[in-house]
Amino acid sequence: MSKIVVLGCGAVGRDMAIDLYKDPNHEVISVDINRDCLDHLAREHPIQIREEDLSTEEGVMRSVDDADIVIGSVPYNIGYTMLERVIHAGKNIVDISYFPEDPFGLDNLAKSKGVTAIVDCGVAPGMSNIILGDHMRKMKVERYECYVGGVPKSRNAPLGYKSPFPVLEVLEEYAESGSMVENGKVVIRPMLSETMTIDLDKVGTMACLNSNGLRTLIRTTDIPEMFEKTLRYPEHVDMMRTFNDIGFFDTIPIQVEGNSVRPINVTASLLSPYWKYEPGEADITVMRLVISGVKNGKPATYTHDLFDEYDPATGTLSMSRTTGYTCTAVTKLVLDGGYSQKGISPPEFIGRVDGCWESIGKYLENRGVRCSMKRS
Numbered sequence: 114m115s116k117i118v119v120l121g122c123g124a125v126g127r128d129m130a131i132d133l134y135k136d137p138n139h140e141v142i143s144v145d146i147n148r149d150c151l152d153h154l155a156r157e158h159p160i161q162i163r164e165e166d167l168s169t170e171e172g173v174m175r176s177v178d179d180a181d182i183v184i185g186s187v188p189y190n191i192g193y194t195m196l197e198r199v200i201h202a203g204k205n206i207v208d209i210s211y212f213p214e215d216p217f218g219l220d221n222l223a224k225s226k227g228v229t230a231i232v233d234c235g236v237a238p239g240m241s242n243i244i245l246g247d248h249m250r251k252m253k254v255e256r257y258e259c260y261v262g263g264v265p266k267s268r269n270a271p272l273g274y275k276s277p278f279p280v281l282e283v284l285e286e287y288a289e290s291g292s293m294v295e296n297g298k299v300v301i302r303p304m305l306s307e308t309m310t311i312d313l314d315k316v317g318t319m320a321c322l323n324s325n326g327l328r329t330l331i332r333t334t335d336i337p338e339m340f341e342k343t344l345r346y347p348e349h350v351d352m353m354r355t356f357n358d359i360g361f362f363d364t365i366p367i368q369v370e371g372n373s374v375r376p377i378n379v380t381a382s383l384l385s386p387y388w389k390y391e392p393g394e395a396d397i398t399v400m401r402l403v404i405s406g407v408k409n410g411k412p413a414t415y416t417h418d419l420f421d422e423y424d425p426a427t428g429t430l431s432m433s434r435t436t437g438y439t440c441t442a443v444t445k446l447v448l449d450g451g452y453s454q455k456g457i458s459p460p461e462f463i464g465r466v467d468g469c470w471e472s473i474g475k476y477l478e479n480r481g482v483r484c485s486m487k488r489s
Contacts (some may be wrong), residue, residue, distance in 0.1 A: 115448050116140045118177050120167055120195060121186035122150045124277035125209065125235075125440075128433040129184060132441045132480070134160050144176045167191065173198040182448055184440060185210050189282065196230065197222070205229045207444045209239070209436060216329070220457040231458045234443050235436035236419075237261040237341065238328050239460050240484070241402055243439075243473060244417055245330070246464020252408035254336050259402050260311055260321060262344025263432040266395040266422060271387040273349030275396070277432050280388050281381035286343075287353055288362040288377060291323030292331065293340035299331060305354050310347065315420050316399050320350040329459035344399060356380065390430060395423035398431040400484070419484040434482055442476035 115138060119130045122145035131154075134141040142161040145151055151162040165172035168191045177183050183199050185192065185208035192210025199206045200223050208231065216232040223230045233239060241259050248254055265275045276283050290301045302323045309321040326341035345353075356362060363376040390396065402417040421431045443463065446452050451472055452463055463469045474484065 114138055114140050115181045116142070116179060117182055117184065117444065117448075118142045118144060118180040119184045119186060120144050120173070120176060120199075121188075121210075122147065122154060122162075123186060124430065125433045125437045126184075126186035127154055128429050129186065129437040129441050130154065130160050131158055131427075131429075132438060133444070134158060136445075142176075142180075146172075167195055170198055174202055177202050177204050180204050182206065182444060184208070184444055186440075188279070189213065193219075196232070200226055200228050200230055203228060205447055207231045207234050207440055207447065209233070209235045209440050211235070211238075216457045216459070217332070224456040227455055229447055229453055229455055229458065231443055231447070231452075231460065231463065233328055234440045234460055236398065236432075236439055237400055238326055238330075239436065240419075240439045240473075240477075241326075241341075241400065242330065242460035243464040243470050244402055244484070245334075245404060246461035247470040248404050248406075248415060248464075249334070249461070250465045250467070252413060253406045254334075254404055255406040256338040257330070257334075257336050257340075257402075257404055259326065259341040259400070260313075260319075260344055261326070261341065261398075261400040262319065263396060263398045263435075264344070264346060264349075265390075266397050268346055268348070272352050272384070273346040275388045275390050275394070277390060277396075277430050279381075280385045281378065283388075284362055284377050284381050284384075285364075286325070287322075287357060288364060289325065291325050291341075292327055293323065294327070294331060294336065294338060297335075297337040304343070305350070305357055309342070311342075311344070311401070313399055313401065313420075314418070316397070318347060319344040319399070320347040322350065330461060333459060333461055392428065393425070395425075396431045397422045398435045400435075414489045415486055416489065417484050417486050419482070421482050424481070434480065438477055438480050438482055439473065442473040445476065446472055 122143045130143040144163045155162045183206040189212045192212030193214040290303045304323045321342035324341040324343045361380040366373040398421045400419040405414040
């Protein structure tokens, strides 16, 4: 039996623990500092829980001491140090903390410890990179387009949006810039600076925002044209642009009645109650990948489409399904020996190994997460 330690019992961490414990060959332990979240999980499922402060070295080391593999699902601001500590402990890890630091700063450490450390292993980055990596081993990719987003199923949500993730993280993304590759060069543009839309089946017209989702692909590939766009309802984007112009997303503190506050923190605090999914409230995840290049000497374009929605039978949000189940699929792949490269591995490395995407895709399909493909 394999012991799997899931660090973080937030929206996605909780559902990953539930998914994994259903396999009788797994012993799953969920770790978090929030006792209420842990108790809620344990009341509904026979999963072991452990209360630890994962921002501390002691908390991480105690948690992973006898783990066969670790899953990282902690807040981004402690993700890098958590990963470093897990690697120091000599434990393989699959991570979805999406920290801002360069994960390859830990590559030599992971190799010296004989650790397989997979980062950014959610839906996008994550599933999208694995699919791209699978194509890269079969063809010369010249252009990569990724359109992806998670939104409430109802367009009538407050300000047209809700999120299972901390609102502050969402707003910080809106205040930042996205990176893309044009003519082989990295170009940076503010996330809310451009107006572009795409029409998708079952969803309709969506606005496309500049994203930083390429992340490791900028380093690990030589594709001359690449971008990722974050999808939102157009009415939401219009309002967020107004908020940004007014200064609601500013990160420089201002004085209010003698108190120093960051406008973005105030905005996040005000929006958090309204952007939280209520029990039974449905969300959807949509993704389109367009991968173009040359295969067997001829032009080829492949389009992958994913549409997923809240599962009322299990009460699982689509964002947890698409992000979490990709991570658990890769965790099982590592446990079963299907992927064993030592060092830091972004998801595109997994896709380059023959059979990996097929295994992950089958795992996802068994859970109702399907990504179609057509060639043109």
